[in-house]
Amino acid sequence: GAGVSQSPRYKVAKRGQDVALRCDPISGHVSLFWYQQALGQGPEFLTYFQNEAQLDKSGLPSDRFFAERPEGSVSTLKIQRTQQEDSAVYLCASSSIVARGGEQYFGPGTRLTVT
Amino acid sequence: AQSVAQPEDQVNVAEGNPLTVKCTYSVSGNPYLFWYVQYPNRGLQFLLKYITGDNLVKGSYGFEAEFNKSQTSFHLKKPSALVSDSALYFCAVRDVQAGTALIFGKGTTLSVSS
Numbered sequence: 001g002a003g004v005s006q007s008p009r010y011k012v013a014k015r016g017q018d019v020a021l022r023c024d025p026i027s028g029h030v031s032l033f034w035y036q037q038a039l040g041q042g043p044e045f046l047t048y049f050q051n052e053a054q055l056d057k058s059g060l061p062s063d064r065f066f067a068e069r070p071e072g073s074v075s076t077l078k079i080q081r082t083q084q085e086d087s088a089v090y091l092c093a094s095s096s097i098v099a100r101g102g103e104q105y106f107g108p109g110t111r112l113t114v115t
Numbered sequence: 116a117q118s119v120a121q122p123e124d125q126v127n128v129a130e131g132n133p134l135t136v137k138c139t140y141s142v143s144g145n146p147y148l149f150w151y152v153q154y155p156n157r158g159l160q161f162l163l164k165y166i167t168g169d170n171l172v173k174g175s176y177g178f179e180a181e182f183n184k185s186q187t188s189f190h191l192k193k194p195s196a197l198v199s200d201s202a203l204y205f206c207a208v209r210d211v212q213a214g215t216a217l218i219f220g221k222g223t224t225l226s227v228s229s
Contacts, residue, residue, distance in 0.1 A: 004158070033216065042119075042205050042219030043159070056214060091158065101147040101166035101209075104217060106158040 002026070004107035006092050012113045013082045021077045021110045025094030032075050033104060034067055035091040043091055049075060082114045117142045117210050121220035128196045129228050136191040136223045138206030147209040148189040149217065150180055152202045159205065165189060176200070196227045 005024045013019050025032050030051050035043035036059075045059040051072040060067070064083075069075040079086055089111050093104035118141045128134045140146055147166055151159040163174025165182040173179045180191045189206060203224050207217040 031215070035217075040221070042207075042221050043217075044219070045216035048215055056216065059216065093159075101164065101211075103149060103161045103164055105161065106151070108156070108158040 004092055004094055004105055006090075006107040006110050008110060009108060010111050010113075012115060015084060015114055016081055018078065018080045019082055019112065021079075021090050021112070023075045023077070023092030023107060025073065025075070025092070026096075026105055027073075029094035029096050029105075030072070031095040031102075031104075032069060033093040033095070034075070034077050035093065036061075037089040037091055037109070039088070046077070046090075079112075082112075084114050087112055087114045117208060117213065117218045119206050119208050119218055119220035121204075121206055121223045123223050124221075125224045125226065127226045127228065130198050131195050134193050134196045134200070134225065134227070136204050136206075136225060138189045138191065138220060139187050140189065140206070140208040141187060142208055142210040142213070144210045144212030147211060148180075148182060149207040149209075150174065150178070150189075150191050151205045151207060153205065153222070154202050162191070162204075196225075198227050198229050201225055201227045 007022045032049040034046040037043040047067045048056040049069045064080045066078045089109040091109045093106045095102045095104045120139045149164045150162040170182045203222050205222045206220045
């Protein structure tokens with residue numbers, strides 16, 4: 001079946017611009033995660049949704065970062081007034097049974113470059 | 116605080132030889148442990164996980180990992196490496212009592228030579 005998809009795959013933004021990154025999770029997966037992966041590092045947690053509810057946003061680095069999942073399926077990560085330190089790969093993951101140790105399935109990521 | 120350590124940035128092994136990629140973790144509660152593999156320009160692919168039960172878990176592509184509670188380790192192993200196993204490997208932990216997010220190590224690049 002179809003996996004997690006993300007768009008765009010690559011995004012170049014000038015410093016100060018706003019960007020929106022989209023994630024389409026696996027159909028039926030109630031849990032959705034966003035991670036940020038800097039070059040040469042492992043992914044770092046940003047935020048977590050269960051259906052449309054954002055249950056954990058403790059990893060969002062600043063109030064410039066905002067995520068939503070209004071209908072419990074597609075999610076959008078928005079970054080306002082982008083800064084160079086925002087340059088990274090943004091990964092989306094979904095899972096069906098997080099509570100019982102279900103694995104997360106990752107999308108290919110969006111590589112954001114802020115110039 | 117939760118953390119994962121992958122002490123080797125790179126592991127080199129000849130094709131046909133056994134391989135081990137090391138991982139140690141720190142959590143305050145019980146751990147769920149995972150291994151993922153990342154190929155260039157592709158997302159993370161799930162390999163295997165430890166939730167409970169048998170300490171030796173088997174996963175995709177012939178990989179296995181052993182959970183050692185006393186040493187807080189979860190090393191990834193394969194009896195006979197293939198050139199196609201060359202990739203970036205990430206160990207991740209989730210503290211069952213502390214939330215749902217995965218905490219990842221920095222990754223280990225595995226290079227298998229022919």
